[in-house]
Structure formats: C-alpha cells, structure tokens
Amino acid sequence: MKDVAALAGVGLATVSRVINGTPVDPVLAAQVTEAAKRLGYRHDPTASSLRRSDRRTRTIGLILEDVANPFSSLLHRAVEDATSELGLLLLAGSSDEDPERERSLLGAFHARRVDGLIVVPTGQVDDELQAVRRQGMPIVCVDRAAELEGVDTVTVDNAEGVGDAVRRLHALGHRDIAFLGDRTSLWTARRRWEGFVSTMAALSCPLREGWVRRDLHGEAAGERAAREILTGGTPPTALVTGQNLLTIGARSALQDLGLHHTIAHVGFDDFELANLLSPPLSVIAQDPKALGRRASELLLSRLDGYDGPGRHVVLPTRYVARGSGEITRPGVGTG
Amino acid sequence: MKDVAALAGVGLATVSRVINGTPVDPVLAAQVTEAAKRLGYRHDPTASSLRRSDRRTRTIGLILEDVANPFSSLLHRAVEDATSELGLLLLAGSSDEDPERERSLLGAFHARRVDGLIVVPTGQVDDELQAVRRQGMPIVCVDRAAELEGVDTVTVDNAEGVGDAVRRLHALGHRDIAFLGDRTSLWTARRRWEGFVSTMAALSCPLREGWVRRDLHGEAAGERAAREILTGGTPPTALVTGQNLLTIGARSALQDLGLHHTIAHVGFDDFELANLLSPPLSVIAQDPKALGRRASELLLSRLDGYDGPGRHVVLPTRYVARGSGEITRPGVGTG
DNA sequence: TGCGACTCAGGAAACGTTTCCTTAACCTGT
DNA sequence: ACAGGTTAAGGAAACGTTTCCTGAGTCGCA
Known part of the structure; x- marks a missing residue:
C-alpha cells in the first residue's frame, strides 16, 4: 500500500480513501487504481478490521451439530445464501453435540472477532454463550431454544408437529402408538416427546410401558428398539420416530420384519429418497432452509444496529403424507 | 494486552512470550496468567498473524460445489476432522459450479490470507487458481483434476468405477446398456462417460443412438431422459446413471413405469436410504471422507513446508451390490 | 577479584490498515 | 483585495500483536 501510494504519488490516506470509496479527486483516484493494478496490490481485510473503528471482520461464525448432517448442511447453505450477497464469509464448525467442542468453537470464533454467531446449541454451554453475548457479540440460536438474554432464537414447533402426526394416526383408528425418541438432553427431543x-x-x-423409548441415539439403536417393540407380546399398530436416524433404523426393522405395509410409521424430518420407498415414508417435515434464512435475518438485523431483547421465531412443521403414515389400523375399514 | 502487562508489572514482550509458550520465568508467567484472567484478556489471532513472521492465519479455505450437497458436506466434514485437531478453522463456501462464484470465493479467501485452499474446481477459473498458487498459496484440488503447476489433486477413478459396473452388468448377460450423464463441462462427467x-x-x-444421454442436470432431467429411453421402441435391459440426482430421477421413472424389478440399474455415488428401496439400489460408491482426508493430508504437508511439484492421488471406487444391479438380463437363467 | 560470555526481560519498531489532525489551497463575500 | 470559511489531501498516530535489539544481571573462569 505504501508502494502504491509512492507510485501514484499520493499519500497513504488517499489510497485508503480510494479503496473504501470515499469521494476523492477522480484524477488521483485513477492514478491510485492504475498503480494498484501495476503492483498487483491486494487489500488486506485483516489489517483493515484491526484498525477500523467498527472492528468488523465481515465474517460470521456458524456452529452446527455436524456440517455433514443433511439438516445442518441445508441450514448452512441457507445462511450462506443470505449472507454471501453482503460479502460476508462463513466460518463453520461441528460441535457433534459435544459441549467441549461447542465451547472450543465458540472461543475460537470469538477470538477471531467474527461479527456474529449462528449456533445450534448443545444447551450445555449456555453460560458461555451468554458471556460472549454480553461482550457484545450478536448471537442467534437455531433449532433449539436457549433462554439467553439478548439472544434471538429460531425453532420449529416440534411438539405441534408430533401432535399433528399423532392426531392423524388417531383419526385412522390407531390407539396403540409407539414412540422412539432421541437423547433427552436435546431440547428438540424433549419437545417432541412432550x-x-x-x-x-x-x-x-x-x-403403554415398553412402547415408548427415549434416549436412543443413532440408526442402530433405532433399529434395535423398533425390533424389540414390534416383536414384543402386543405390538403397536403405529410408530412415530422422533429423529432422522431413528426413522431409518425403525424403517429397516419394519422392512426386515415384513411389517412395513402393516404398521403405520411417521418420522420426524424429511429424506431425499423417502418417496421412493414402498410404501413411501410419511414425515413431519421441517424446513432447514427457512430456519437458516430466518436466523440470518435476525442476525443481520443485529448487525444493522438492532440491540433490543431476544426475539423468538417459531416456524411450523409440515406433515407430508406419502403412504406409510396413512396405513389404517387393522380391522378398521379403509377410509 | 498493555493492561495485562501493566497489571502484571512486566513488559509487553513478556506477555507475548507467556501467551506463545516461549520459556519465561515461572513467577512472571504466573503473574501474567493471573493478570490476564483478572482482566478477561483474550488473545487476538488477527493482530497476531498480522505481525507474525510466517503470517499464518490458522484458517483454511474450502470451496465446495454446494455445502448442502451430501457429497460436499461429507468432504467438508472430513477436512474439518483432519484440521480441527490442529486448531485450524475452516472458511467454507459454495461455488454452485459457477465460475464467477468460484472466482469470488477464491478472491475473498486469498485476500483474507488463508493458509491454504481446498477446492472442488469448476475447471473454468484454473488460470486464477494458478495465479494464486504462484503467489505462494498452497492449493489442493479435490474430486476433479486440474492441470496446475504445484497444485495437488485428489480424485476418484471415475472411469474405472463405471467400467467395473458395466463389466458386471455384461457378466449378467446385459448387452443393451443405457447411460445417463451429467454436464459435459464437468471433469467427472467426462471421465465417467469415457x-x-x-x-x-x-x-x-x-x-445405441438414444440410449446414451449426456448433459443432463438435476433429478427432473434424469427422470425425463430415463422415461424417454425406457418407453422408446427397443428399451435397454440395464441402465447406468452417472450422477446422484440422475440416479434418483431414473429410479423414479423406473418405479413409475413398474420396471424397477425388471431393468438393472446402477448409480454413481451412494445414498443414505439406498438399501431400503426394493430392490435396494446398487451403486458405484466413492468415499467422500477419504477424499477429504487425503486432500487435507496433502495440504498439511504443504503447510509443513513441502513445496515440490503437484502430487496426484487417485482413489478407487467401490461397487456396492445391493440388488438393482444384480438383475439378470431377461432370458438369461438366474445365476 | 575482575572480565567476558551468556541469559533473560523490557522498550521500540514493525505488520497493513484507518482515522484524526493539520496544512494548504481555493472560494466567496464585503 | 483581503479575511474568513470550506474543501481536500497528506502526515502521523493508532489498532493489538510479534520480533528485534539493547541493557542489565548472573555465572564461570582465569
């Protein structure tokens, strides 16, 4: 930059002004631009944000459960779409639902002075989130609520989503409905259970005792639990699975036992190939892109200066009837 | 930091030494640590890398096709796993196979002085990649080869993967094999076609004319093409689909036409629910995690000082026989 | 005991910017 | 024509670090 100033025969300040678009004599501006091109000069946003009065790094941090998880990655993409047009870059990391990893990412992002944070919180480092928030960092929590001061949240109406599915099953005659739920430490799992x-x-x-299983994690656990329920003395006539992998595991068990056309099954969260199964899988779908979009909007409003209390957005789920959830209870006429 | 030095009664340099683990009088070190804690001091890696002689930002840039795409996101996760333990952070972005977006991300990452770059290149901004490389930035290209000086690549043996599938189909009696391929502008699509x-x-x-379709993009295009081929005068007995979404589209068409138990089908790239379909989907699987891991290794070796010519790693594909690819040609005895 | 070598901490400069402040030039009004 | 005001560019300080260099204190050896 010094070289550019020298070559253009102007002062450092003028070069800075040209770069930042501050009005300046067009002749000088042209000289600066020319000199910059000749020298292959590249502006350094790092040094810039160091000195800049607002200290903006034009980077935002994203703490997901797992960047490779379809839900997380769709969320990620939605946030990217909402922020990239503003020239913001995304620092992304996976917490794996491990408080230690969340803490570590939080610290790393905070240290790098990201302009804001979008977090899918484990729920176990809320005190540190609050501390970072208090130091002025805008934070939006997604997917899971957090009772933090000045922190916005965007969640899905988990309880209503499951409730809707249960009511539909009930309307088809089902009374004996089993439920598989994820770890109770997860806010979403608790809400779905409720x-x-x-x-x-x-x-x-x-x-019924034995028809409701909680604290299950992963496909294998889901399959095992479903198998136990289905092969027990009196099997249920319908099954609701409260998470992605549990749904896959349970469906595996159903197919393996030849019961997938007999027992109704509704899963929480949608899948790419759900409609190619036979019967196609009915799901309580959430919209990760909408979650990401809303979260970005809230964060951007804070970056724009809003500094009020936390806002809490709750998005609806959508029941997608494909077939597996429309199996009627045995003994009840079709329709 | 000045405050910490003042409170601890030491010089700025000593504080810096303590932070960076340079040996220092334990008594002074303790005072510094204590003072830092009292003042809630946080080290600023930004300012640090500005002055540091190696200029390392401990950040690496990741340019994917789409962070939400399962292949990309698994790759992303593998890179994260390989780099996070070293305390490196990841800036991630989606190019959407758009050269302009790739260029823009490349520029942004370069300007922020990331320590290195892992890129799934569109193939149309190679000159700029080369320019950035020449300025000293380590670069690894993944999934698609790039003929660039000093740039490492990690790819999958696309041609051999498809070849293997075709030979297997041939062994089951198939002679009339159709192929659906993605945009020919993509390196992978060309290799699979070859x-x-x-x-x-x-x-x-x-x-056969009409049985090979290229330049198809997206699920809908795949479905349409498959439908046309299957309902044409003489339908093939087997179908190979050269990409993710084309596979889904083709499978939809097959199921819709009731041909999924009749016509053999092998897709490139694996799916989560592939084994729950009936018949389960046989695929030519690639291992995105392995791609990410190898790419990270290559990049890390460059960060460790390796500055030789580009290395080119080719990973094998793995054929996963699940059923849909094991359908024999009509008229040929089972087995 | 005195001198040179060595160790270790502190002060100052530097990294690449932006911002404040000063200075010079120009313009306008009387 | 001169004084006051306004505009715009240049110089220097500052952002939070690391690194170089200097100086002081210590140790060992003659």
Missing part, C-alpha cells in the same frame, strides 16, 4: 405425550393424553390414548 | 464408452467398446457392445 408433543407425543400431551397429544396422546388429549386423545385418551394410554401410553 | 469409462462407459471404452468399456462398452472393449466388450464389443454397441452404443
């Missing part, structure tokens, strides 16, 4: 329990209660359907 | 053509030739199978 939706299941409260809706079953509202419909006067008893919860 | 593998198909050369293997068919080697097996003395003629390529």
